[in-house]
Amino acid sequence: MDGEQSKSRWEIIKERLKHSYRFVIMTGDTFEEVRAYRLTLLNAYVFVTSVLVVVTVAVVSLIAFTPLRKYVPGYGSVPEDTAILGLYSELEDMEKELDAYRSYSENFRKMLVGDVQTQDEVPPVDVSYYDSLAAASVPVSEAEEELRQEAEMEQVGAIARSGRITNFPVREVRLEQMYFTSPLNGEVAAGFMPDKGHYGIDILAPKNTAIKAAMDGYVFFSDWTLETGNTIGIQHTNNVITFYKHNSSLLKKAGSFVRAGEGVAIIGNTGELTNGPHLHFELWHKGKPVDPGEYVNF
Numbered sequence: 001m002d003g004e005q006s007k008s009r010w011e012i013i014k015e016r017l018k019h020s021y022r023f024v025i026m027t028g029d030t031f032e033e034v035r036a037y038r039l040t041l042l043n044a045y046v047f048v049t050s051v052l053v054v055v056t057v058a059v060v061s062l063i064a065f066t067p068l069r070k071y072v073p074g075y076g077s078v079p080e081d082t083a084i085l086g087l088y089s090e091l092e093d094m095e096k097e098l099d100a101y102r103s104y105s106e107n108f109r110k111m112l113v114g115d116v117q118t119q120d121e122v123p124p125v126d127v128s129y130y131d132s133l134a135a136a137s138v139p140v141s142e143a144e145e146e147l148r149q150e151a152e153m154e155q156v157g158a159i160a161r162s163g164r165i166t167n168f169p170v171r172e173v174r175l176e177q178m179y180f181t182s183p184l185n186g187e188v189a190a191g192f193m194p195d196k197g198h199y200g201i202d203i204l205a206p207k208n209t210a211i212k213a214a215m216d217g218y219v220f221f222s223d224w225t226l227e228t229g230n231t232i233g234i235q236h237t238n239n240v241i242t243f244y245k246h247n248s249s250l251l252k253k254a255g256s257f258v259r260a261g262e263g264v265a266i267i268g269n270t271g272e273l274t275n276g277p278h279l280h281f282e283l284w285h286k287g288k289p290v291d292p293g294e295y296v297n298f
Contacts, residue, residue: 017040017042018040019040019041020039020040021038021040021041022036022038022039023036023037023039024036024037096249096250097253099249100249100250100251100266101251103208103249104210104249104251104263106208172238173237175238175285175290175295176295178215178238178240178295179215180215180260180283180292180295180296181212181213181214181215181260181261181296182212182214182296182297182298183203183211183212183213183214183242183244183279183296184203184205184209184211184212184267184279184281184298185205185298186203186205186279186298187203187204188201188202188203188293188298189202189203190202191291191293192289192290192291192292194289199282200243200245200280200281200282200283200292201280201281201292201293202278202279202280202281203278203279204276204277204278205267205278205279206267207267207277208248208266208267210251210263210265210266210267211244211247211263211264211265211266211267211279212260212261212262212264213234213258213259213260213261213262213264214234214236214260214281214283214296215234215236215240215242216236216237216257216259217234217242217257217258218234218235218255218256218257218258219233219234219252219253219254219255219256219264220233220234220235220254220255221233221254222252222253223250223254224270226271226272227272227273228243228245228271228273228274228280229245229247229268229269229270230245230248230249230250230265230268230270230271231243231245231246231247231271232244232247232252232264232265234258234264238285239285239286239287240283240285241283241284241285242282242283242284243280243281243282243284244264244265244279244280244281245279245280245281245282246267246268246269246273246274246279246280247265247267247268247279248265248266248267248269248270248277249265249266249268250264250265251263251264251265251266252265267279281296283295283296
């Protein structure tokens, strides 16, 4: 019964598709017949389907074989996308460098007009802060500590050797015979405390003060770290490395050559291991940290 009913419905549909209709175009005033067309539902279906297929093919061809495809998301040229990303990255670097130079020039402007923060206005660094860090840290064995230092310095040495560091003379000089320019003139708030994980000294200075390179050298690290914020690392001759940490902005990029006394950063308070604006300065010789106070006059 169901089969007969389905069959009869299909026959009804076929008959309706074959029914002939007359499509007439007349004038609006006199109802005069201008043109007449004889149509069936099957012809109308075929015509509409053909129009849709032609339009689809035309749109796809227009996108695939004309410059319009670059404006379709995900359909652009891979080299062009790579070039755009490269330009965007260069633009970000230029913005960072521009902000650093703005801060640097603003510092000189304030010094010229006398609008500077005095040393008395700089909040002191709480030395007990490092005591709390040492107490909260998990104690490590001496062998593990040496292994960590060796791994860090091996990485630093690899980065340094990859640049133009080989231009330095190989002649060995005692550290006491080397001359270091003070990176910052100010009050020493925290000294060299390697037993508490403090491998440098903290120096207080007014806001926006420029940080200077201690010696001629090549910048092998210039980036942000979670603990030390904006950090600069410079490789010098005689296996000497200096670090300048917690800066508000960086003035040099990795691979740059700097002269002694040249500005490399602006004093700041960035990173987790800081509780006030200051410079944390480290001096490393042959892979080991040494007390900068013994060799640099602050």
